[in-house]
Amino acid sequence: MVAAVFHHPPAEAAAPRTDVRPVPAKAAVALAVPAAPPAPKPPFDWRGLWLAVLPPVLGLALLVGVWALLTMNSTTFPTPAATFDAAVKLFADPFYSKGPNDQGIGWNVLFSLQRVAVGFGLAALVGIPLGFVLGRFTFLARMINPLVSLLRPVSPLAWLPIGLLVFKAANPAAIWTIFICSIWPMIINTAVGVQRVPEDYLNVAKVLNLSEWKVITKILFPAVLPYMLTGVRLSVGTAWLVIVAAEMLTGGVGIGFWVWDEWNNLNVKHIIVAIFVIGIVGLLLEQLLVSIAKRFSYDD
Amino acid sequence: MNAVVAAAAQSKTFIKATEFWLPSSDRTLLEFGGGLYAPGARMASISREMCFGRGEGLPGRAWDSGAPVVLHAFDNSYFKRTVAAHADGLTCGIAMPIFAGDYLVSVVVFFCGDDEAHAGAIEVWKNDPASKDLTLDDGHYGRTGDTFEFISRRTSFRAGTGLPGLAWAQKEPVFLPDLGRGAGFLRADSAVKVGINRGFAVPCSTPGPQQYVLAFLSALGTPIARRVEIWRPDFGDRALTLRDGFCEVTGLLSDTGTPLDPGQGSIGRCWLSGLPVASKDLSREPGTAARVHGLSALVVLPVLDAGRFVAAVALYF
Amino acid sequence: MTTDYIKVENAEMVFETKKGSFHALREINLSIAQGEFVTLIGHSGCGKSTLLNLIAGLLKPTSGVLLCDRREINAPGPERAVVFQNHSLLPWLSCAENVHLAVERVFGAKENAAQLKARTQAALELVGMGHATGKRPHEISGGMKQRVGIARALAMEPKVLLMDEPFGALDALTRARLQDELLKIVARTKSTTVMVTHDVDEAVLLSDRIVMMTNGPAATIGELLRVDLARPRDRVELAEDRAYVHYRKAVLDFLYTRQGHVEKAAA
Numbered sequence: 001m002v003a004a005v006f007h008h009p010p011a012e013a014a015a016p017r018t019d020v021r022p023v024p025a026k027a028a029v030a031l032a033v034p035a036a037p038p039a040p041k042p043p044f045d046w047r048g049l050w051l052a053v054l055p056p057v058l059g060l061a062l063l064v065g066v067w068a069l070l071t072m073n074s075t076t077f078p079t080p081a082a083t084f085d086a087a088v089k090l091f092a093d094p095f096y097s098k099g100p101n102d103q104g105i106g107w108n109v110l111f112s113l114q115r116v117a118v119g120f121g122l123a124a125l126v127g128i129p130l131g132f133v134l135g136r137f138t139f140l141a142r143m144i145n146p147l148v149s150l151l152r153p154v155s156p157l158a159w160l161p162i163g164l165l166v167f168k169a170a171n172p173a174a175i176w177t178i179f180i181c182s183i184w185p186m187i188i189n190t191a192v193g194v195q196r197v198p199e200d201y202l203n204v205a206k207v208l209n210l211s212e213w214k215v216i217t218k219i220l221f222p223a224v225l226p227y228m229l230t231g232v233r234l235s236v237g238t239a240w241l242v243i244v245a246a247e248m249l250t251g252g253v254g255i256g257f258w259v260w261d262e263w264n265n266l267n268v269k270h271i272i273v274a275i276f277v278i279g280i281v282g283l284l285l286e287q288l289l290v291s292i293a294k295r296f297s298y299d300d
Numbered sequence: 301m302n303a304v305v306a307a308a309a310q311s312k313t314f315i316k317a318t319e320f321w322l323p324s325s326d327r328t329l330l331e332f333g334g335g336l337y338a339p340g341a342r343m344a345s346i347s348r349e350m351c352f353g354r355g356e357g358l359p360g361r362a363w364d365s366g367a368p369v370v371l372h373a374f375d376n377s378y379f380k381r382t383v384a385a386h387a388d389g390l391t392c393g394i395a396m397p398i399f400a401g402d403y404l405v406s407v408v409v410f411f412c413g414d415d416e417a418h419a420g421a422i423e424v425w426k427n428d429p430a431s432k433d434l435t436l437d438d439g440h441y442g443r444t445g446d447t448f449e450f451i452s453r454r455t456s457f458r459a460g461t462g463l464p465g466l467a468w469a470q471k472e473p474v475f476l477p478d479l480g481r482g483a484g485f486l487r488a489d490s491a492v493k494v495g496i497n498r499g500f501a502v503p504c505s506t507p508g509p510q511q512y513v514l515a516f517l518s519a520l521g522t523p524i525a526r527r528v529e530i531w532r533p534d535f536g537d538r539a540l541t542l543r544d545g546f547c548e549v550t551g552l553l554s555d556t557g558t559p560l561d562p563g564q565g566s567i568g569r570c571w572l573s574g575l576p577v578a579s580k581d582l583s584r585e586p587g588t589a590a591r592v593h594g595l596s597a598l599v600v601l602p603v604l605d606a607g608r609f610v611a612a613v614a615l616y617f
Numbered sequence: 618m619t620t621d622y623i624k625v626e627n628a629e630m631v632f633e634t635k636k637g638s639f640h641a642l643r644e645i646n647l648s649i650a651q652g653e654f655v656t657l658i659g660h661s662g663c664g665k666s667t668l669l670n671l672i673a674g675l676l677k678p679t680s681g682v683l684l685c686d687r688r689e690i691n692a693p694g695p696e697r698a699v700v701f702q703n704h705s706l707l708p709w710l711s712c713a714e715n716v717h718l719a720v721e722r723v724f725g726a727k728e729n730a731a732q733l734k735a736r737t738q739a740a741l742e743l744v745g746m747g748h749a750t751g752k753r754p755h756e757i758s759g760g761m762k763q764r765v766g767i768a769r770a771l772a773m774e775p776k777v778l779l780m781d782e783p784f785g786a787l788d789a790l791t792r793a794r795l796q797d798e799l800l801k802i803v804a805r806t807k808s809t810t811v812m813v814t815h816d817v818d819e820a821v822l823l824s825d826r827i828v829m830m831t832n833g834p835a836a837t838i839g840e841l842l843r844v845d846l847a848r849p850r851d852r853v854e855l856a857e858d859r860a861y862v863h864y865r866k867a868v869l870d871f872l873y874t875r876q877g878h879v880e881k882a883a884a
Contacts, residue, residue, distance in 0.1 A: 203701065207693045207695065214722075218707070218718065432646040455867070456840065458838045
């Protein structure tokens, strides 16, 4: 999935295009409506394709146009053209490594994603079972829910200093921040999902006299899965957002750090490229989870 | 007499004759206590002279068994007055014993005749203490078609539901003016639209664990009686008040009329004595019934519960 | 043939809700014979589903006792299989897997996989769904889903089959077809069945006895009617049968007229 970003460089989207090929344009366009290609039944639905692809492309062209207009005479803010050149240079060699603080954009994105993955994975490992337990046992739910409500609105970045204090290093602290911000939707959604398991299914379990294990694996888990995945989806967006901010604060490696570093170098072009990259990766993460959710849903 | 009254006077009743029997002073025999028969009825003349031992004849049977008895056919049965009954056009008898505890107070016998135009039913419902169901023990059905009997024989009531179920639960007579069983054709070819529409049920006080309820069901063409009244003692047991009833001439009866003192009129006498009373002279009766045209006779039945007087049911013919 | 196969003795059911207590059932006494098909009928809110749930063991009575085969009913179990009103098939399992879940639970300890599979297939064929075993519930119609629900219940070879308005959510034609099939199935399996329904025709067509419940709250059994129609019953023939018409009318009388009278008289 990450590779997809580099097969279809976002730079292509920076220049307005009238003659577009469906896949790259869609992958690159941050504003694109995720329209699937029409069903492969003859005749091919060119018109539908046009209608799906043309508006987002026009939107992007408009953005670029306004951008160009505004920066025509600016000295500080780069023009689209200049940004495009910078992007090309960057993506020419995305995986270079000249030392721990000077890595290619590819590596930076991967580092960030790795941290998200770890933090996220830990949040899932802790949050989902906890959500199950809270959904099933009301006493525990009454115990823990106030805590959740209290801690949830706290900005993840406020947790960062605590992470730094405890772990004394940037990487674990960032992961901790991801963990603490993505765990809440997972707990809450899973708990809700468990509570919302239709009474009928539980009655079936009772009449069949299923063992607790069977109830969990055959009934609760599949019933809760859609809710769980929604929780995961919500968390992913936040996690990706937070990692960029956390990295700005902690430094080291990662796309967030790179943005801050380029700001220190006053390399605005790179910052703009970074914005696009961050947006695209976020979009792709979201799309991935949507497709997973679809795979596990069952229309009733 | 206006047309309605005249028409009401012409229509027949399902119960064609009523009589009651009282134990003799030595309590070995049942002696004639009184009755209402059609004018010139043979049964009237011969019944006055008769008496029955325990288990003998229809009244004796009811006494002996301690339960209501329905006799569908008089021929070749234990009935002692077959010839007279047939002469009067009577074909079925229902005997209802009234006990105060184990002590027999009276046996009341209703007679019906299977005339073609007669519709209605008298049913005996019973409960075995082991079950909670009130089921049909037996019944006499006029020409209402098979519907009624067919369903009744397969129905059980629980306490408080249905006409017999209500009487059973409340342990007092119940009158329902509109049973809502709808209209059914009596005989399609004669195109006379009749159906069971009204009814009253009387709990029988009998010894033994089984409980019985007698249900009397009227049809449009042939009411059970021309007028039915249910009287109950008021709160202090000082007077008897009319609670429910129906008159074929005037319609539904409500809480009207002056209450009766003990011993006042036939109904008051029934209350006082706890025995059935029959009268052919309504002019001596207090109350509105006496003034309604077309009524000529009255029989009053006491309803007891564990020996205590609970209500009086007055049937006018 | 025991006449007290299912026995309900003076059962009462009071629900404690936030708004206070709700007296759902009062003084329920009922005996059901083995192999008998009994229908519970009454207006909405008369507690017929509550009574069924009590017999299933999904509810415990506030007072009173329920017995099945002389043993007290104190928990739900596969020997009192339930067919729910909305099929309750697990949507993430195929039809066969849904039935297999039940079969495995009941017979898994003693039989091998092949035997369990055979039972599953037999149950689905019994309800005419042998061809669609691999389909998911969302791929089949409402009537078919209900059939699978019945197959799942029957596959457990229960002592008692409990059905809570199983055909209520279906259109009239499908309902008629499933009723006919149920007649055949019950004739074959001879199971003791208790069914809750709103439908008078369904009650008369299927039952050996109809239990008519009074209106809630504190509903109780009002009348019981023994349906003496010969089996096998054919709906087309019965439509003109006088006895069928009388039965139907008796139930309608209870539901739509007598209840009104009892209330008037009690008032």
